[in-house]
Amino acid sequence: MLDFIGCGSAFNTALGNNCAYYKKGDTLLLIDCGSTTFAGLTRSSLLTGIRHIYVLVTHLHPDHIGSLGDLIFYSHFINHSRITVLSPDIGRVAELLKLMGVAGNYFELVRLEDRYQLKNHEIDLEIEAYPASHVAEMACFGYLLRGEAGTVYYSGDAKTINADILEMLYQNQVDLLYQDTCNLEREFIPHLSYEQLCQTVQTPFRSRVYCMHLDEGFDSEKAKKDGFRVVELKRKG
Numbered sequence: 001m002l003d004f005i006g007c008g009s010a011f012n013t014a015l016g017n018n019c020a021y022y023k024k025g026d027t028l029l030l031i032d033c034g035s036t037t038f039a040g041l042t043r044s045s046l047l048t049g050i051r052h053i054y055v056l057v058t059h060l061h062p063d064h065i066g067s068l069g070d071l072i073f074y075s076h077f078i079n080h081s082r083i084t085v086l087s088p089d090i091g092r093v094a095e096l097l098k099l100m101g102v103a104g105n106y107f108e109l110v111r112l113e114d115r116y117q118l119k120n121h122e123i124d125l126e127i128e129a130y131p132a133s134h135v136a137e138m139a140c141f142g143y144l145l146r147g148e149a150g151t152v153y154y155s156g157d158a159k160t161i162n163a164d165i166l167e168m169l170y171q172n173q174v175d176l177l178y179q180d181t182c183n184l185e186r187e188f189i190p191h192l193s194y195e196q197l198c199q200t201v202q203t204p205f206r207s208r209v210y211c212m213h214l215d216e217g218f219d220s221e222k223a224k225k226d227g228f229r230v231v232e233l234k235r236k237g
C-alpha cells in the first residue's frame, strides 16, 4: 500500500529522510515530512494535481518534520491544496509551526484519538496511534493503518517492536510491518538494530516485515537473505 519518497536515516542524504506516502486521485497521505521530503516531493512531481494533503506526524525530530513548514507554505501559496496535519500530540506540532512563522489558518490540525477514520472522496483509512520507544525527550508514535488494501503498521522511529503489533503480525491481523532498522548495535541507539530485528521476528513472518529508515551501508542483501524485505524507492526523491 505504501510507497516511499525517502527511506534513509537522518544523515543518509542519498536515500532521503524516511517518508512513506499513499496517493489516490487528488489526495496524498504522507507519514512525516522530514528535512529532505519537500525537495523530494517537488522533484518527483508528486504534488501535481494534488488538492488534499494529510500528514501523519510520528515525532518532532528534524528528519521527520523538518520541511513540514515548507510544504504548508507551498500548499497555501502555490499549489492551493488543503493540508491537514494529524498527530496525537498536536499541541507541540502547533507550537513548533508557530515558532517557524507558519500561520495556523494555513493548515488544519487534527488530534488523533482512539481509532480515527480518515475519510474523503478518495481514501478511507482507519488510523490508530501506538506509542513508540524512541527517545526520552519527546513522544513518538507508530501508526496502524487499516484500509481496503489491507492493514499495515508503520513503526515511526522505534528501538523495539510493540508486542501487540508483533502478535498481530503472527495472527495475520497485520499484513505488512514497516520497521525502523539501523546498522549499529549499541544500547543507547534509539532505533532497532538489525541484530535485534533478527532476534525479535520469527523467520516465517519475516517476508511481511520491511526494513526502513536505513543507515548508509545498510546490508540490504543480507537482510533479504535472512528473509526480510527492504524498502526501495519507487522514484528518486
Ligand SMILES: [Zn+2]
Residues within 6 Å of the ligand: 059, 061, 064, 134, 157
Ligand atoms: Zn527520531
